[in-house]
Amino acid sequence: MSPRPLAGIIAGAARLISGVNVRWIDTTPDPRQTVYFANHTSHLDFVVLWSSLPPEIRTRTRPVAAQDYWEKGLRRAIAVNIFRAVLVARRKPQEGQTSPADPRESIDHMLDAMGNDHSLILFPEGTRGTGEEVAAFKSGLYYLCQRKPDLRLVPGYLNNLNRILPKGEFLPVPFISQLTFGPPLTFRPEEPKAGFLARAREALCRLRDL
Amino acid sequence: MKNLEPQLVWAFAGVLGLLAVSSLIGLILKATIKKPEVQSTIANLNARIGAWWIMSTIFALTLVIGPIGSLVLFGLMSLLALREYVTLLPTRRADHRTLFWAFFIFTPLQYCLIGIQWYGMFAILIPVYAFLFVPTRLAITGDTESFLERASTIQWGLMICVYCLSYTPALLMLKVPGYGRPAKLMLYLVLVDQLSDVLQYVWGKLLGRHKIAPVVSPNKTWEGFVGGVVTASAIGTALWWMTPFTPAVAAAVSLTITLMGFAGGLTMSAIKRDRGVKDYGTLIKGHGGILDRMDSMCFAAPIFFHIVRYFYVR
Numbered sequence: 001m002s003p004r005p006l007a008g009i010i011a012g013a014a015r016l017i018s019g020v021n022v023r024w025i026d027t028t029p030d031p032r033q034t035v036y037f038a039n040h041t042s043h044l045d046f047v048v049l050w051s052s053l054p055p056e057i058r059t060r061t062r063p064v065a066a067q068d069y070w071e072k073g074l075r076r077a078i079a080v081n082i083f084r085a086v087l088v089a090r091r092k093p094q095e096g097q098t099s100p101a102d103p104r105e106s107i108d109h110m111l112d113a114m115g116n117d118h119s120l121i122l123f124p125e126g127t128r129g130t131g132e133e134v135a136a137f138k139s140g141l142y143y144l145c146q147r148k149p150d151l152r153l154v155p156g157y158l159n160n161l162n163r164i165l166p167k168g169e170f171l172p173v174p175f176i177s178q179l180t181f182g183p184p185l186t187f188r189p190e191e192p193k194a195g196f197l198a199r200a201r202e203a204l205c206r207l208r209d210l
Numbered sequence: 211m212k213n214l215e216p217q218l219v220w221a222f223a224g225v226l227g228l229l230a231v232s233s234l235i236g237l238i239l240k241a242t243i244k245k246p247e248v249q250s251t252i253a254n255l256n257a258r259i260g261a262w263w264i265m266s267t268i269f270a271l272t273l274v275i276g277p278i279g280s281l282v283l284f285g286l287m288s289l290l291a292l293r294e295y296v297t298l299l300p301t302r303r304a305d306h307r308t309l310f311w312a313f314f315i316f317t318p319l320q321y322c323l324i325g326i327q328w329y330g331m332f333a334i335l336i337p338v339y340a341f342l343f344v345p346t347r348l349a350i351t352g353d354t355e356s357f358l359e360r361a362s363t364i365q366w367g368l369m370i371c372v373y374c375l376s377y378t379p380a381l382l383m384l385k386v387p388g389y390g391r392p393a394k395l396m397l398y399l400v401l402v403d404q405l406s407d408v409l410q411y412v413w414g415k416l417l418g419r420h421k422i423a424p425v426v427s428p429n430k431t432w433e434g435f436v437g438g439v440v441t442a443s444a445i446g447t448a449l450w451w452m453t454p455f456t457p458a459v460a461a462a463v464s465l466t467i468t469l470m471g472f473a474g475g476l477t478m479s480a481i482k483r484d485r486g487v488k489d490y491g492t493l494i495k496g497h498g499g500i501l502d503r504m505d506s507m508c509f510a511a512p513i514f515f516h517i518v519r520y521f522y523v524r
Contacts, residue, residue: 019293021492130303160297163297163301163306166303166306169306169307171307171310171314173296173306173309173310173313174289174293174313175293175296175297176293176294176297176491
């Protein structure tokens with residue numbers, strides 16, 4: 001049992017409703033500090049990915065979530081209190097927020113949260129999509145790697161979560177989903193930002209058809 | 211333990227014996243045959259036998275618990291089967307809430323109607339009320355793309371995975387004069403139907419040469435079909451003592467069950483081939499998904515139910 005029983009119960013329920021079938025292709029679960037990055041179509045994405053990690057890795061893995069969306073009320077209780085989410089400001093503020101965030105501050109937050117033994121779950125598209133296309137990646141992943149170039153970057157493609165709980169719905173419908181982890185990506189300091197982000201997105205997208 | 215009538219105990223003992231013999235044969239085959247091209251078939255056979263032990267245990271336990279046990283078991287199987295079905299078929303964003311109704315309103319309601327023994331509503335809930343509700347709910351969303359296909363897909367899934375499958379525990383509603391508890395009737399249907407599947411597989415593996423429908427189901431052969439139908443019907447006839455039927459009627463009824471079961475397997479395979487997959491799921495080791503195991507039941511149960519109800523229930 002994880003030290004946070006409520007998180008364990010929610011993760012169990014998410015696995016039940018999503019019937020997730022987890023595959024590790026050309027990679028294996030590894031306790032080293034890792035950033036798991038995935039496509040984003042549903043509120044269940046994080047919980048399903050998190051619950052698919054082996055328990056000893058799961059307890060030291062935290063999600064990165066958008067501050068503007070998750071900072072208040074029940075959402076905050078779920079994200080921060082139950083799952084220890086790292087809240088970071090999005091660069092393009094949602095309506096109601098005015099000050100554009102400083103990206104370096106968000107990177108500092110993530111690095112603080114990782115310490116020297118925690119891993120992160122990151123959705124580099126920045127927001128939930130419809131499930132048809134994976135959107136272009138935001139820059140956070142690149143800046144994070146610049147500061148910590150030895151990070152393991154593991155892509156995880158989530159399939160069918162958008163059908164279970166799409167954006168704008170609050171009641172789930174059970175479908176069988178699939179999560180495919182792929183081989184880690186290596187960060188090359190000399191590579192330009194756009195090239196790295198495109199390569200990371202490519203590494204994620206190719207898992208869809210495997 | 212008043213649910214345990216002697217006929218039920220004898221039938222359970224028979225299943226136990228059959229499982230033990232199968233496991234023994236599986237072990238012997240594994241130990242003696244070393245040809246690599248056959249080994250994967252034997253590994254699959256042993257996985258199937260292992261799964262049969264688990265499935266038989268669960269089914270027997272729920273049967274002994276009483277009607278509630280069977281209703282919960284089949285209700286869950288309907289939900290899992292429907293999940294496998296909708297996962298395989300194209301749905302659109304606008305279908306979400308209609309699907310929610312299918313899973314969490316219509317499915318539980320169907321099994322509750324059996325629980326309260328309201329036959330009149332059980333028989334029409336999905337063919338009439340869901341049939342009219344589903345397209346209406348879809349129309350309200352305003353998404354008209356492939357409208358009829360989407361409405362039909364959802365309705366068909368409800369019919370097969372929920373309505374047809376629920377006819378198996380619905381047998382528990384039937385009161386046949388002088389027959390005792392109807393749990394024996396449900397066990398009889400499940401035994402003959404599932405044995406027919408198994409025996410068609412066994413005869414097909416042993417003698418199968420001529421394919422019946424190579425495009426739809428590459429593993430179905432005439433030899434497997436005839437061998438399975440004849441032997442399963444023979445067993446069904448020999449089990450007449452646990453039914454309200456005479457031996458001759460038991461023969462005719464078993465033959466009907468096996469033929470309907472074959473029709474179910476063939477039809478559900480056609481959907482899989484259309485969608486380009488081998489199995490509906492991976493839940494049952496060696497077998498595939500719930501729907502791969504229950505496809506024959508979905509077709510056999512309603513017909514069996516109505517035969518018994520028409521001729522034996524007054």
